[in-house]
Amino acid sequence: MASLRTLYAADGNPPALKTNMNVDFVINYRIPSDAPAESEAGFTQLIEALTKAGLASEVRRGVDHTSVLVFVKTGSTEFESKPPEKDVDKIFQEEPIVDAERLRLVYLLLTNPKNEGGAGITPKTGQWKYVESIFPLHNHGFNRKWLKQWSSKYVLNEEDVDQIRNQFGEKVAFYFAFLQSYFSFMVFPAAFGFASWLILGQYSWLYALVNSLWSVVFFEYWKKKEEDLAVQWGVRGVSRIQLPRTEFQWDHEAADPVTGEAVKVYSTKKRLQTQLLQVPFALICLLILGALYLFCFSVEIFIGEIYNGPFKSYLTFLPTIMLTGLVPTLSTILGNLAEQLTEAENYETHDAHEAALTQKIFVVNFITSYTPLFLSAFVYMPFGNLLVPYLDVFKVTAEKISSSEKLTTQNFQINPDRLRTQVIYFTVTAQIVNFALEAVVPIVKRKVFKKVKEVQTEFTHKNDKGDVVPADAPEEAAFLARVRNEAELDVYDVATDYREMVVQFGYLSLFSAIWPLAPVSFLVNNWVELRSDAMKIAISSKRPIPWRADSIGPWLNALGFLSWFGSLISSAIVFMFSGDSNGPGGEPSSISAWALLLTVLLSEHLYLAVQFAVRYGLKQMNSPGLHKERAERFQMRKNILAETLDNDVETKPLPDIPTGEKITRAALEEEARQASIRGHGTPEEAFWQRQQGMDETISIGRSLISKMAAANKTAKA
């Protein structure tokens, strides 16, 4: 089996990447070896549901004899004279609809409840528990061109982002637009930071001030840009047209006072009470993670700067090992807790749920990312000398362990470079490590797993492969191999990428005064990040469902918070550490508390005043943009109107499905079909004519399932 990476690496345009056979979506349907009958019945229901929703389907062998792949497209040829499919088809033909929009609508057709005209498929739950995943196929022609273009140009423009939007939908496109804007804006602090590093040195007032003002301007600019993009893409306000959550549990039904429809209601009071649990949740996060960091931090200082006993060179790694082991574990546990909490808050819509979850995840991330630096800046540096005596507890422990032998300890001295070293670690080393984890590891992992699986499969099905499951038709083999490949890829989650950038923005806003080269590092990192994220989507992930969005959502608040918080923290850091002395040197008495507080207070209010002014100024200046927006709003309204028509189509009564007359019809058409496969007809046509009608898809699928189940049983026995 050729992996995507090898296909991409190949010169020319391999046939497997040339066509998607007009497939809109692929459903990966699992065949568990312990319940083949149930799975078969479910499969029948699946194809029926698809057909009822006006979708054409084909079935092929899936991945490793444990699943079948159901290929879905709109506008089935079966009911050409019936109204609904024709309408959908007609709309698709009349309006130049972009790929992403088409796929989104088909996905809604697949997943919307049946009473709204959809097929009602909910992967992995209830009736559809064997539906592993529903995913669109990559357009590899586009992907290849995309990656090639991006790797050979320095600056991306609006067109590049538009292309992403057309392929992967607004939700993904907003991430790239944000990252691109952020990258472009980063040029200024990088240049200024570099100059500061040369001329002003670290802990510079001027750098902190300029950096903070920059963050205000960037934040306000992005808010404006985001709105502009939403208007340009015709999606402004779509976040209000919200996708209902199937998991939502309601108290009672009530009539909507506007439309009179029955609406499911959940008491907001109850939800508010649940939301209050966020406070203890945040405290728990702070307590658990804070305690862990404080402990590791103390151990680190004790071993690094006080301890002088045996195994010192090994013991130095102890805190790092502890952190590397425990922080991800705790983060996962707290992440799960956050998920449960959000679940309990019981939101009506996906957006609200996601926003609430994002908020909690941000709390966890905030603590794990910045606590080490907070401890160094606000505990170690100012209070070090006072706290070090308490570290004797480790000494006693260490002495006990090393059988009561009196330890020699170094004379403790505050390490004034510690903070800078840490910042360099977080802004350079960690970014590189992160890149490696994100881009390289999954590929390696997948390769290894695949090899193992292949060997396994070959071993178990050595003899029966050819006989039991029919081999792929030679003209489809390459295509199917590629699809099986895609079916095994991870789901792309844009939230992970946002999180990474937001955390980075936090380092910049809170701590970059410590080491003004940080933005330079970020500039380089983000250039790579833009391209590696593109590669991640194109090669290492399933094609994402092209959801719409009209902003970067809850991350905007996180950015705003970090920008504001930066005005407090960076001013405090600069106040404490600037000057010749390299900080308070472990003695709190060397800091004038009132002056520190006054600095923070003034800095914050200067920040708020500047924010107010920038916001006002931007609001006034862009009147041409506002005019443009108003003009485009007309267009958007037209789009929405057009879409309403689409929805009407979806809710129309569905046609009856012809089930009888199979034999005569099949017999008649069989010949023509066979002819078209062999002779004329494009491969795409051939692909879709292989199974004629729903019933045939069902029967072939069922035979595939039973054969594969039998094969599995034999293999296991």
Place this chain on the structure above:
Amino acid sequence: MASLRTLYAADGNPPALKTNMNVDFVINYRIPSDAPAESEAGFTQLIEALTKAGLASEVRRGVDHTSVLVFVKTGSTEFESKPPEKDVDKIFQEEPIVDAERLRLVYLLLTNPKNEGGAGITPKTGQWKYVESIFPLHNHGFNRKWLKQWSSKYVLNEEDVDQIRNQFGEKVAFYFAFLQSYFSFMVFPAAFGFASWLILGQYSWLYALVNSLWSVVFFEYWKKKEEDLAVQWGVRGVSRIQLPRTEFQWDHEAADPVTGEAVKVYSTKKRLQTQLLQVPFALICLLILGALYLFCFSVEIFIGEIYNGPFKSYLTFLPTIMLTGLVPTLSTILGNLAEQLTEAENYETHDAHEAALTQKIFVVNFITSYTPLFLSAFVYMPFGNLLVPYLDVFKVTAEKISSSEKLTTQNFQINPDRLRTQVIYFTVTAQIVNFALEAVVPIVKRKVFKKVKEVQTEFTHKNDKGDVVPADAPEEAAFLARVRNEAELDVYDVATDYREMVVQFGYLSLFSAIWPLAPVSFLVNNWVELRSDAMKIAISSKRPIPWRADSIGPWLNALGFLSWFGSLISSAIVFMFSGDSNGPGGEPSSISAWALLLTVLLSEHLYLAVQFAVRYGLKQMNSPGLHKERAERFQMRKNILAETLDNDVETKPLPDIPTGEKITRAALEEEARQASIRGHGTPEEAFWQRQQGMDETISIGRSLISKMAAANKTAKA
């Protein structure tokens, strides 16, 4: 001439108040004795313009032979067969339109430019420089009932505010709604303040905290309430449909990118530059007023607490006299400066202009209202002992004036009660003085002026009165006397009333921790204020033009600012003065600066956090209200649609005015009219039939003018 007050005091329902003769608006047209011809020509144009706009007019003698009153109503009987008036009339009849809405539309008809179908009358400017004022007539039947109701009930409800809205429009109604909400909310801090005063004493932490939280809740509640009211009244968003300013000066014309219409454009960059002048403006205000206050303050302390020489009992009043004389003068000067600055900012719309002006006026008010207390709290109390030696400069001056005789001075000691005394002055005495100035003085002033004028008129026109100007018809005399009375009343400016309340809110939010009885005083004051403001509108002011509004506008920001600023100031005051010692007693060293700053910092952030939580909570809780809103939005859209139709009517081509055939027509109709005046027909009909057609109004008006001009000349000679 009976004043309105005496009419109201009379029992029963005097005929003068019973009817408005169907008059919509009265135009007070001035006849200057030095340019009677010009005034006459202008009058002709006025009547022609009115008639062209489809309005019926009647003319009567005005106030004191120096003006004529032109009575205007829609739906003239003259062109009954012509379309435009009929349409307006029909719409008014078909839809139950409230008085305020009707008057507003008629006012727009009077003042809109001619190319928009209006009469284009702009009082006191250009062609219309002799148009003194345009005002609607009070509905005294309503006013009497209103005042009677309000004086006999304790709590006002929504219906009462609705009534005001129907009579005086949303702009005035929003003030009363705000005042009523504010009054109701005040019950809580009044009760809590009274309890605090009894139990906790002054400078209580708990009181300050509760008071601050209360102000957050009140502010957020009002924002919500305001929106609800706007929806309920069908005016949500009207602030965006803005009234263009005739004074606006544009740079160039450009095509509106949406509609393609030519739009007048003024460079936003230029405006932003002008707006930057607000910073020096605020500094100048602070400098001038601050210096004045500081000077008077120093003199006061010197005389009151140090000086012990001759004339002490007289000299004590010196600072008060200086302040009473200079502050209003300076305020007026700065107010004019603010006006000019706002003029220079050159806004397109009335709303923007008003908001910008309000902002500047607020700065002036903020400084004049709160500086004395700031000086006492943050200069006198903490630094008194350090600064008093500098007051020797006064001693030297005083010695020089009193011919070098050595003065005896008291030993200076900080007066710890000073702050409280001041707060009591501002929250009780000043409120009462203000009430007197606002409610009593204008009435007395007008009475005196009127008496003087009457005597004057009687003296000058002693002989010719009966001959020159025709006397009022006896059936109209009472009505006309009343209208002349109303013509002389002041214009009601709701901004003055808002300012008063906002300044009061500032005392509450910033300084009430000093004397927790302040809210009790405000509660009483506002109960009276609500009623005296009602009386001010009904009796001492012309009926206001019923403008629409969808909020209390720029005052909302002022409230928000004061509420936030209160969290800083009140926490600082409580920190400095709480405890046994009654404050720092003039010694700055007794204050721990870092603790003070930490207190302020924490207080502010607690404030912001609570604000965030309250905002979020309110947003979640009122989902039934939101539903209601959505349902009512449908209704509003309908209203807007209906109004669009009205506007269409206004912009329709106007009918030609018949000018010939006067004699025959007049002769024919004269008899019928005379009959109707003498015999049957209501007084209202009779009033409007006295002058038949435009030409007759013009000729009678001209004769009135020339006669009165002649009379004036004789009198002067």
